[in-house]
Amino acid sequence: MKQFLSFVKKEFFHIWRDKQTLFILLGMPIVQITIFGFALTNEVKNAEIAILDQSKDAATTQLISEIRASQYFTVSAFLNSPNDIAETFKQNKAKIILVLPASFNSDLKHLNKAQVQLIADASDPNTATTLINYATAIITDYQKNINKTSQIPMVINTQVRMLYNPQLKGAYSFVPGVMAMVLMLVCTMMTAITIVREKEIGTMEVMLVSPVQPLKIVVAKAVPYLLLSIVNIISILLLSVFVLDVPINGSIVLLMGESILFTITCLSFGLLISSLTGSQQTAMFIALTGMFLPTIMLSGFMFPVENMPLPLRLISNIVPSRWFYQIVRAVMIKGLGIEGVWKQTLILIAMTLFLLTLAVKKFKIRLE
Amino acid sequence: MQSVIVNNLSKSYGKKKEIKAVKEISFEVSKGELFGIIGPDGAGKTSLFRMLTTLLLPDAGNAAVDGSDVVKNYKDIRKKVGYMPGRFSLYQDLSVEENLNFFATIFNTTVQHNYDLIKDIYVQIEPFKTRKAGKLSGGMKQKLALSCALIHRPVVLFLDEPTTGVDAVSRKEFWEMLKHLKQQGITILVSTPYMDEAGLCDRIGLMQQGKILSVGTPAEITGAFKETILGVKSNNMYQLLKDLNANDEVEDAYSFGEYHHTVMKPNFNKETLQQYLEQKGNKELVIQNTQPTVEDSFMQLMKQ
Ligand SMILES: Nc1ncnc2c1ncn2[C@@H]1O[C@H](COP(=O)(O)OP(=O)(O)O)[C@@H](O)[C@H]1O
Ligand SMILES: [Mg+2]
Numbered sequence: 001m002k003q004f005l006s007f008v009k010k011e012f013f014h015i016w017r018d019k020q021t022l023f024i025l026l027g028m029p030i031v032q033i034t035i036f037g038f039a040l041t042n043e044v045k046n047a048e049i050a051i052l053d054q055s056k057d058a059a060t061t062q063l064i065s066e067i068r069a070s071q072y073f074t075v076s077a078f079l080n081s082p083n084d085i086a087e088t089f090k091q092n093k094a095k096i097i098l099v100l101p102a103s104f105n106s107d108l109k110h111l112n113k114a115q116v117q118l119i120a121d122a123s124d125p126n127t128a129t130t131l132i133n134y135a136t137a138i139i140t141d142y143q144k145n146i147n148k149t150s151q152i153p154m155v156i157n158t159q160v161r162m163l164y165n166p167q168l169k170g171a172y173s174f175v176p177g178v179m180a181m182v183l184m185l186v187c188t189m190m191t192a193i194t195i196v197r198e199k200e201i202g203t204m205e206v207m208l209v210s211p212v213q214p215l216k217i218v219v220a221k222a223v224p225y226l227l228l229s230i231v232n233i234i235s236i237l238l239l240s241v242f243v244l245d246v247p248i249n250g251s252i253v254l255l256m257g258e259s260i261l262f263t264i265t266c267l268s269f270g271l272l273i274s275s276l277t278g279s280q281q282t283a284m285f286i287a288l289t290g291m292f293l294p295t296i297m298l299s300g301f302m303f304p305v306e307n308m309p310l311p312l313r314l315i316s317n318i319v320p321s322r323w324f325y326q327i328v329r330a331v332m333i334k335g336l337g338i339e340g341v342w343k344q345t346l347i348l349i350a351m352t353l354f355l356l357t358l359a360v361k362k363f364k365i366r367l368e
Numbered sequence: 369m370q371s372v373i374v375n376n377l378s379k380s381y382g383k384k385k386e387i388k389a390v391k392e393i394s395f396e397v398s399k400g401e402l403f404g405i406i407g408p409d410g411a412g413k414t415s416l417f418r419m420l421t422t423l424l425l426p427d428a429g430n431a432a433v434d435g436s437d438v439v440k441n442y443k444d445i446r447k448k449v450g451y452m453p454g455r456f457s458l459y460q461d462l463s464v465e466e467n468l469n470f471f472a473t474i475f476n477t478t479v480q481h482n483y484d485l486i487k488d489i490y491v492q493i494e495p496f497k498t499r500k501a502g503k504l505s506g507g508m509k510q511k512l513a514l515s516c517a518l519i520h521r522p523v524v525l526f527l528d529e530p531t532t533g534v535d536a537v538s539r540k541e542f543w544e545m546l547k548h549l550k551q552q553g554i555t556i557l558v559s560t561p562y563m564d565e566a567g568l569c570d571r572i573g574l575m576q577q578g579k580i581l582s583v584g585t586p587a588e589i590t591g592a593f594k595e596t597i598l599g600v601k602s603n604n605m606y607q608l609l610k611d612l613n614a615n616d617e618v619e620d621a622y623s624f625g626e627y628h629h630t631v632m633k634p635n636f637n638k639e640t641l642q643q644y645l646e647q648k649g650n651k652e653l654v655i656q657n658t659q660p661t662v663e664d665s666f667m668q669l670m671k672q
Contacts, residue, residue: 006473010462017461202457206516209421209451211443212474365442367423 003212007220014194015224025190029182029232033239036174047131048076050094052085054102063142067098072134089121096120096131108146113155175240176328177301179259180321182232184266184295187225189287191270195221196283205367214363218274222267229263230256249335258331258341261348262324266291268355269320275362295321323347369435371524371555372397372420376429379415385427389415391578392429397557397571402550405559406566406662407575413559414454416575417528420557421451434523434555447475450522454529454559456509460502464493464512467501468519475520485552486515489545507538514545518554525549527558531565543568566662574666581669586662593660593668595619596636599627602650611648617641622667627654629664 015022049067053060067073076094079085088094099117101107107114118135120128136158143156195218198204207217233256240246248255269291277283296302298316305316316322323344330336330344338345379390390412397403405413418424420431422442430437436444458467468490472479483490493511496504501512510530517525527546531539543565546556550570558569566572567586574581574589582589600621602608609628612621617636621628632641638655645653 003473003476006470010459010466010470013462013466014459201460202453202455203459205423205453206451206457206471207474208423209446209449210471210474211447211476366425367418368425 004216004220007212007216008223011194011221011224015228025186025228026231026235028185029178029236030239032178032182033175033236033244036178045071046074047072047096047134048094049073049131049135050077050079050088050097051075052079052082052097052099055100055104057105059105059108059146060100063100063139066142067135067138070134070138072131085119094121095128096135098135108156112152113157115157118158174301175236175244175246176325176332177295177299179233179236179328180262180295180299180301180324181292182236183229183259183263184291184321186229186232187222187263187266188270188273188291189284190225191222191267192273192277192283192287193280195271195274196277196280199278200280208365208367214365215360218271218359218363222271225267225270226260226263229266230260233259233263246332248332250331251337254338254341255328255331258324258327258345258348261345261352262320262327265320265324265348265352265355268352268359271359272355272362275359275364291321294319298322299325301325318351320348320351323351369399370396371399371401372403372431372433372557374416374420374429374431377416377419377426377431378428379412379419379424380427388578390419390426393575393578393580394429395573395580395583397555399555400550400553402546402556402558402568402570404566404569404572405557405575406561406563406572406666407559408561410577411575412578413575414528415578417451417526417557417559421449421526422446448523450517450520450525452513452517452525452527452530454532456513458501458509458513458516461500463498463500464504465497467512468515471516472519477520479519482519482521485521485549486518488548489518490515506534507541510534510538510542511545514542518549522554524555524557527556529559529561531560531562539565563661563663563666572662574662574669576666576670582665589662589665590660593665595634595668596632597658597660597664598630598632598638598641599624599654599656599658600630600645601627601652601654602645603652604650607648608645608650611645611650615641615644620667620671624661624663627656627658629658631664631668 051064051067053064064075068075077088079088079097082099085097088097097119099119101115101117104114104116116139118132120132139156139158147153195204198207208214237248237252237255241248270287273283273286273290277286294316298305298308298312298319299321300316301321305313305322308316327341327344327348330341334340373396375394376392377390377394378388378392381387381389393416405416407413415424419426420433420438422438422445425439430439432438433445434448438445459470462470468479472482489511493504493508493515496508501509504512514527514530517527531542534542546558546568550556566589569586571583571585572589573583582592584592600608600612605623605628609621609623612618612628612630617633617640619631619633621630623629642653642655
């Protein structure tokens with residue numbers, strides 16, 4: 001035990017003294033959540049909208065007040081002429097501008113159709129798309145409302161048309177995805193690399209010519225990364241709850257437990273890789289192609305598994321992150337208990353045991 | 369009892385075992401002996417040491433260290449030998465003290481317990497005990513590595529090229545330390561590419577291309593050298609070497625320090641050689657009798 005603890009202590013020294021790597025390991029979840037948060041989440045609140053109302057009648061006032069009422073927009077300016085549009089964007093006064101033509105009300109009344117124009121600041125394409133979609137939705141709502149009271153259906157043509165992918169899908173799906181990715185990177189890749197590094201620098205050679213059981217060497221390597229991962233899990237959950245407003249609907253204890261299980265799956269895979277390879281590059285390569293790519297491509301995080309061709313669907317079954325991803329979604333977002341995820345949990349446990357047994361079996365007690 | 373017994377040991381690498389690194393080697397090392405394996409790069413020294421320290425499985429033959437078979441009883445051997453690989457293999461990001469403590473714990477001992485054994489060596493690096501191992505000089509790294517290899521009081525110590533890449537002063541100090549350790553009754557096997565270190569060993573084995581060419585005390589090895597060696601120098605050493613090798617009475621000539629060592633055929637005549645060399649235009653000629661060294665023996669054995 002004393003031996004084991006001194007191994008763990010040594011491992012902590014390695015991690016602690018390599019500040020750069022430590023920084024990356026702990027900063028990664030934050031960076032990833034932030035990147036995905038801004039790239040994928042389509043939820044934008046209180047975006048500035050400027051309005052060029054050339055009609056100024058009852059109909060436009062009504063539409064504007066509906067935009068005002070929405071939590072997505074804050075009306076930041078009223079423009080007087082189309083010439084102000086460019087200037088408004090330049091001064092960053094608005095992210096989107098709604099142009100209501102002078103003939104809006106009369107067109108609506110006499111022709112039963114009117115035109116509006118939405119102009120967005122496309123320098124941030126993601127936000128622009130999102131805002132346009134929100135604004136379009138509000139305009140459509142407005143149109144529905146006025147149609148309730150009129151006999152002839154009225155149509156408002158919005159000049160920007162966009163295909164939309166449902167608002168919340170991004171935000172809710174990437175948190176479990178990022179969690180799987182971060183745990184995989186830290187656990188699989190780092191354990192594999194640190195053990196292989198000992199082979200490369202020759203310290204493994206010295207340790208093998210000692211009474212230590214080889215199993216102790218590798219398990220001691222995994223412990224610090226397990227702890228580090230728990231820190232990462234907590235920071236991801238904190239970020240998603242407090243920054244992204246993705247709630248934890250299920251039990252936190254269950255979520256932590258499942259995350260630790262997945263961490264151990266990743267560690268086992270890392271140990272297996274380290275047993276099979278002799279150079280850090282190879283270890284990294286296998287970790288990336290064996291875990292990282294499948295996590296991104298086949299876990300359902302980026303692309304829905306249901307839509308994949310059959311061979312890929314079959315392969316996705318052996319990707320641990322696929323099951324973890326389902327578990328996290330179920331517990332965190334749907335609020336299910338263990339009864340909803342026991343099948344996935346058993347699959348992960350079985351995978352972990354398999355990987356761990358194989359890793360121990362394949363551990364080389366000699367140099368070749 | 370012999371401390372190390374090596375019997376027809378062989379080792380090959382490669383898919384088809386085409387690289388023969390060690391070829392049917394046999395030798396024995398007595399308890400408390402300082403035994404040197406001397407040979408150039410690629411001779412197979414590291415492969416041999418790794419088989420003896422249970423890190424590699426031999427392809428054929430067998431070996432025992434302190435009575436334990438290197439294959440069957442590998443776990444026993446791992447408890448009682450000390451091994452210092454050729455490359456500096458400690459943790460560069462751990463301090464001197466942390467490295468030593470770590471290696472003490474993995475051998476289930478403490479630094480205090482065996483302090484007397486490493487004391488002479490450790491005191492020299494103790495002033496730097498909080499320094500990271502990676503920041504030590506070559507000589508100090510080597511002392512730390514030796515301390516770590518000794519921390520559990522091994523019965524046999526394997527040192528693979530401990531003096532390669534170390535400055536001359538540290539090399540000398542290192543051999544002094546080995547002498548001290550020998551007095552503690554530890555059997556030491558040391559490999560080195562430096563012939564001049566042969567004389568510091570009790571017995572040596574000359575190794576070349578996977579084979580042991582000769583085993584014995586340095587005196588026995590040089591004593592087996594029957595031919596006369598002349599040390600020859602002149603104002604033009606390059607021309608001189610060509611001239612010597614072209615002479616019929618010369619068996620072999622090679623540069624050796626400031627002289628050319630010239631192995632003569634039997635019944636040679638020194639005067640005839642001198643006349644020949646002068647006639648070839650060599651000036652400031654010096655020709656003197658020289659005692660054979662281990663290197664001379666090695667050169668000769670290699671040619672056979
Ligand atoms: N792992 C290996 N794979 C293939 N060839 C090797 C390996 N290790 C050593 N060799 C070859 O075996 C020979 C002996 O090497 P080695 O035992 O390292 O000699 P030395 O330590 O005397 O320099 C060399 O030709 C070397 O290239
Ligand atoms: Mg070597």
